[in-house]
Amino acid sequence: MDLSPSPKAEQLLVQLKQFMAEHIYPNEKAYAEQVHNASNRWQAMPLMDELKAKAKAAGLWNLFIPEEHAELSPHGGLSFLDYAPLCEEMGRVLWSPEVFNCNAPDTGNMEVFMNYATDAQREQWLTPLLNGDIRSSYAMTEPQVASSDATNIELRIEKDGGEWVLNGRKWFITGAMNERTQIFIVMGKSDPENPSRHKQQTQVLVPKNTPGLNIIRPLTTLGYDDAPIGHAELVFDNVRVPLENVLLGEGRGFEIAQGRLAPGRMHHCMRLIGTAQRALELACKRAVSRTTFGRPLSKHQSVREEISRSFSEIEMARLLVLKTCKLIDEQGPMQTTDMIAATKTTVPLLVQTVIDRCMQMHGAGGLTEDYMMAEGFNYARWCRQADGPDQVHQMALGKQIIDRFAAE
Known part of the structure; x- marks a missing residue:
């Protein structure tokens, strides 16, 4: 390959x-x-x-x-x-x-518009x-349900004459606080009685200045507010938008979500490789510039072992990302869900571990904003929740692998 x-x-x-x-x-x-x-x-x-x-x-x-x-x-x-x-x-x-x-979330949202929007x-x-004139948000996650199962989404989207009416609560909506964010792609439940759980959802476009769309508060992850993009909690209180604001069609929200989130997961993993690589490079510089017990850190066996392990793990993660990308190019994201799940559940955790080692080599300074590692650690950690927590992907991937090999 x-x-x-x-x-x-x-x-x-x-x-x-x-x-x-x-x-x-x-x-x-x-x-x-x-x-x-x-x-x-x-x-x-x-x-x-x-x-x-x-x-x-x-x-x-x-x-x-x-x-x-x-x-x-x-x-x-x-x-x-x-x-x-x-x-x-x-x-x-x-x-x-x-x-x-x-x-x-703008790359994923732009791809939604490319693939599913009207002219x-x-x-x-x-x-x-x-x-780059405006920013956008994707509103899917809700505080009161396990949103990793998209069919759990409870925000109601109902027709009333020529309008959609939205009522519900969302949180960890990235970009909502940014002053240039102008449009929200909102996923909600429009047909809760549909016998197909995957046709109950619809996605509609809600401009930020729409009456009834209330930004309640910014949220933090491990103390970081990620300003000026950030993450927020929102309440939709009888928010009304025209029927033409629907994306793709009523009942096709789950389909859009599946198409949007797979590439987004890969983009996060790509970025995380860079985050880990830079942390490793900083750790190597630290190892030759600091001395303990009469010799540089780089001369200590434990430090060399952790540098070696981190290098090897980053290389493995990079190869996993590249192989998955190659397969996506050849087969499409919907045909490579196994490799996307394997990448999504492996890379953030591995990067979190690598950065943790590099932070440790920097002593107390590694925990501060003087270096990029603490923020990088936070990024890797919340990526284990973003776009579906690890356990959900592992459950689905495990089923795929069992079915594949048990049938042979």
Whole structure:
């Protein structure tokens, strides 16, 4: 199996690495200071806008766009395999994907518009998202039910004349707090009596300024609010939108969710490889710059063993990601759910473990914002919940594997 990127992707990676070296790494401290000192932590940061303009000018914009939508991309679209090393590179600095318009949840939402929206919906929402003029949110998770089973979703979507009426509560809705977020893709239950549990759900488009859509509070993960994108709790109180705001059609919400979440899971894993790789590199620098018991950390056997183990695990995780990407390119995401589940349940936990070792080598400093590791650890940890918790994917994957081999 050839896991090499195309010449086009190789060239983009060279350009991306150069951009990161010239514009991202030197601005990490300045960006953190802007976020911390902002009077409104959910506003667009001036430095981010400056970097976006430079990324556009460099042709490093919307790199996530797949080949089947090549007409929307300045570079003609990329395969999953081609995008993986680019996404990994962006993952080395957790806020940098937004610089290239490649951040979650917008990439997944843009793909929803590409694949399921009408021409009018694409014109109204996809075009400004591709331009980076607005941001978006995907509202699926609910606090009162186990949302990992999408058929549990309780937010009600009911017809009333020429409108949909939404009532319910959502939480951990990424991007909802951001001042540039203008559109919510909302999944709810429109036909609870349908005998098919997978046809009870519908997804509709709700503009942020719609009366009755109330942002209750920002939420944190391990103390991080992830500003200026963040995650929020929302209440929909008799929210009304026109019937034409439906996506794909009534009763097709589960279908959209399945199509959206699979690529998103892979994008998170791609970024996490970059996060782990950078943590390992920092640990190696630390190992030669600090001395304990009369010799550098790098001379201690335990440190060398943990560096060795981390290197090997990152390489294994990277190969798993690349193999899965190759299979997605060849067969499509719906035919590779086993490999996507294996990747999704393996990479975040592995990266969390690697970063934990690297934090330990940095002593107390590893727990602070002086380094990227604490925030990276938080990212890896919440990825074990995002897009479905590990246990749900392991349960489904285990069934697939048993059925596959028990039948032989």
